[in-house]
Amino acid sequence: MKTRKILALSMAVATMVTASTAAFAAELTLSSTTGNTEVTANIQDPGAVNYIITIPDKVDFGTLTQPETDTDSFKDVKFTVTATKIENLSDKNRVAVAVKDKDATVDDDQFYITQKTSPNTKLMYLVYDTDTIGESDNHLAEGVMGNDGYDFAYFKNQGQIAAGTIRLNQKQLYGKNIAEIAGDYSGTMVFTSSILTF
Numbered sequence: 001m002k003t004r005k006i007l008a009l010s011m012a013v014a015t016m017v018t019a020s021t022a023a024f025a026a027e028l029t030l031s032s033t034t035g036n037t038e039v040t041a042n043i044q045d046p047g048a049v050n051y052i053i054t055i056p057d058k059v060d061f062g063t064l065t066q067p068e069t070d071t072d073s074f075k076d077v078k079f080t081v082t083a084t085k086i087e088n089l090s091d092k093n094r095v096a097v098a099v100k101d102k103d104a105t106v107d108d109d110q111f112y113i114t115q116k117t118s119p120n121t122k123l124m125y126l127v128y129d130t131d132t133i134g135e136s137d138n139h140l141a142e143g144v145m146g147n148d149g150y151d152f153a154y155f156k157n158q159g160q161i162a163a164g165t166i167r168l169n170q171k172q173l174y175g176k177n178i179a180e181i182a183g184d185y186s187g188t189m190v191f192t193s194s195i196l197t198f
Helices: 002-024
Strands: 052-053 074-087 093-101 113-116 121-129 152-154 161-169 189-197
Touching: 052 093, 074 093, 074 152, 093 113, 152 161, 161 189
Parallel strands: none
Antiparallel strands: 052 074, 074 161, 093 152, 093 189, 113 121, 121 161
């Protein structure tokens, strides 16, 4: 008898919880007697490669300064791309990451930031796949751009980090009327990942 009362009380509580949950999840009223609920599922192939590559949300040159002479005046900003998750990757495979400017073409494969209020004013910047730029280091656009962009990194293991640097030569501002080119500039680097076999 005691078991039945506990069971009956449990069923009553479960019914109240279910009823209150349903009331918060969706409402059907006299003016809307039907409603839709999306039902979803996912089936994961246990042998499939599963990875997450984390790219920076933003890389900021900050405030640019017009140089006083017509000489190089580099502004470098470092960034990283990380293999946050890699599962089931065979020894012969790598997760490849390529990068290009969102407006890159075969004829113009450089990287640019453009003045937001006057899109014809743009400044070129370089992208390197290293965090320390030496005299022998080439920027990516000195290589060959593929369909997905320039090769930036190859990841084998979870947790690997690839360092990069963007470089803008403020010499581009020399001799310009700052009042005419002042404002906010922005551009977009497009990163693309794929699985390659070596």
